[in-house]
Amino acid sequence: MRRKSKSGKTTPIETKQLQDPEHFVTSQLDVDGVNDYIRLLRSPFKIFWLNIFIGVARGLGFTVGTAVVLAIVYKLLKHMISMNIPYITEMLREFLETIQPVTGGSPGF
Secondary structure, three states, X not given: OOOOOOOOOOOHHHHHHHHOHHHHHHHHHXXXXXXXXXXXXXXXXXXXXHHHHHHHHXXXXXXXXXXXXXXXXXXXXXXXXXXXXXXXXXXXXXXXXXXXXXXXXXXXX
C-alpha cells in the first residue's frame, strides 16, 4: 500500500522505501539500537561486567532507600512519643526500650 502526500503524490522518501526495502529495514534497526543490542549479546565479557555493575547499583539503592525509610519511621515514633498520647506512648516506649540493646544507643526520649 502506498501512502500519498496531501497533494496526492508519493513522496521521494516513500518511493525509496518501496524500491529498496532491505536498506529501509536495516536503517530502521540501526535507528532503534538493535545493532548495539546484538553487538552486546555477542560479548559475554561485557554482559558479565554490565550485570555486576547493575547488581552493585541495585544493592546500594536498596540499602540507601531502606536507611532513609527507617530514619523517617524512627523520627515519626519519637514525635508520637513526645505527643504523650496515653496508650500509644507507653507501647512505643516499650518498643524502643526493647530495641535499645540491639542498637547499642539510647532511644533519645
